[in-house]
């Protein structure tokens with residue numbers, strides 16, 4: 029029989045179970061003769077028909093594509109090694125069923141569970157209980173083994189045999205059965221077969237092979253594979269919880285899972301098991317973005333469930349912050365207002381106000397206008413449509429994605445990510461943007477009365493921000509530190525995408541200010557301070573260098589035409605962040621970083637971004653965070669920010685200040701290494 033492998037990726041690792049050799053006290057597990065095929069032969073087993081031959085006692089660990097079988101020990105029974113279409117049985121020696129009567133074993137392949145299965149039989153060979161590979165076809169489970177259990181306790185004390193049956197004479201995929209590691213009086217559980225289980229095994233196996241060159245040291249990023257939007261950013265179970273759009277199996281976007289990190293301080297992120305994956309009929313094409321809320325001590329994830337071209341909203345919940353169980357679909361297509369798209373209806377932001385839950389949704393009406401819709405619920409399960417929060421025709425390439433609603437000092441701040449806003453001067457230079465509007469949301473009509481509006485970040489890589497309110501009242505925002513339709517050099521390294529530094533939000537006169545979370549200051553090391561220096565041409569300072577670095581200084585622009593700082597500098601590369609007198613803009617120029625990035629046609633230039641920065645008293649304040657391949661710039665106490673990825677060489681650790689066409693001064697310069705161990 030030809031070996032047929034249709035794995036999309038390596039599957040799972042059968043759970044390792046401590047195995048004791050022989051019968052003893054009641055909770056000791058035991059085995060019958062050659063129960064794990066470790067003799068390397070079929071000794072102890074009787075084969076009838078041609079489905080199980082000595083060639084089936086297999087010692088390979090993985091198939092030709094590198095997909096692991098997840099066998100226990102050296103050998104397992106690989107039905108695929110027998111001739112195509114052969115049928116037969118393999119029967120163990122008789123043994124007396126003892127202990128708890130549970131028989132655990134590993135099973136794989138067997139696409140038709142009614143034809144390929146394991147049976148517990150009496151000594152005449154009459155089948156008492158059957159178990160096939162019920163999980164065949166779930167995620168990567170084809171040839172790979174996983175643990176199942178037969179509860180035969182009603183036959184305790186009886187003489188029984190185990191019979192492995194292959195009665196599938198067809199030529200379909202995996203029309204044979206793989207088994208291994210029979211354990212009697214089995215104490216453990218069955219493997220939970222789900223997309224998240226498979227994903228976690230894949231992560232465990234593959235995270236070590238990600239190329240580290242551009243990996244950040246104090247930003248959340250996928251352990252392996254692809255990340256886009258932050259999701260479910262919340263405080264629960266005594267920690268900050270960060271989920272994200274995650275495709276573990278490649279560094280490109282794919283069927284979306286929710287990856288999960290948790291943290292006590294926003295800086296050190298602990299990798300948690302993957303929270304949810306696309307494994308139900310209503311979310312089989314992806315678990316898209318959404319948010320989280322705590323209700324009755326449980327954390328609810330409200331996300332967009334995608335199936336068959338429709339976007340609906342679903343819930344999953346957790347009572348421990350580790351494992352999540354799906355609750356079901358809660359907003360179906362029937363609740364989409366008549367004039368709106370069912371295909372573009374996503375990214376619920378769930379919040380509680382007054383005595384109700386609300387969800388703001390990203391959407392588009394049938395005229396192609398981007399809009400945000402409001403829904404209301406008493407219990408998170410039953411939702412009704414309230415009205416249109418916001419609508420306009422500026423989203424030229426889609427919808428308003430990823431809405432968020434924060435309350436800062438009593439003011440509603442609506443945050444959203446419009447697709448394809450037209451570039452206007454220095455604003456909206458990326459293909460898609462992230463904006464905020466201050467104002468007030470009327471939960472009766474659903475309408476938002478806008479007072480102010482602006483772009484949130486004017487760099488290259490900032491999208492789909494979300495907020496949480498911390499227990500101390502701070503509103504913290506985090507965003508995806510990448511952009512759609514860009515070349516991403518780390519894709520060749522087995523990963524892509526990261527989250528920005530979480531930022532504290534405040535409002536002054538309707539203007540949003542962003543400061544990196546104060547917790548980052550705990551990780552400062554090796555302070556270097558320069559009180560004042562005049563700059564003309566280029567200048568560096570002793571000890572001021574590095575790529576995992578915080579840099580704070582005030583620039584007195586003097587009479588220079590251009591003045592600022594160059595980071596990630598080496599003999600051939602540099603990235604400039606500087607004030608340009610003529611335009612009155614601060615410019616982030618990565619065109620000489622050493623790597624070419626190209627973006628969508630809408631982006632005139634994927635190498636240069638600018639922002640209008642206020643020059644007060646001839647000065648601009650800079651606070652810059654470098655993290656191996658990222659650079660986040662906060663200007664004038666967070667009045668403006670610019671975030672971008674920078675891909676230079678590991679040796680490009682230099683930091684130099686410069687002034688051209690005149691001189692400038694650097695005041696109160698502090699440099700810290702940011703060290704997260």
Ligand code: FRU
Nearest residue numbers: 257273316317374429430492
């Ligand atoms: C935004 C977005 C969301 C969607 C998700 C899918 O980046 O397009 O609207 O839910 O990504 O991964």
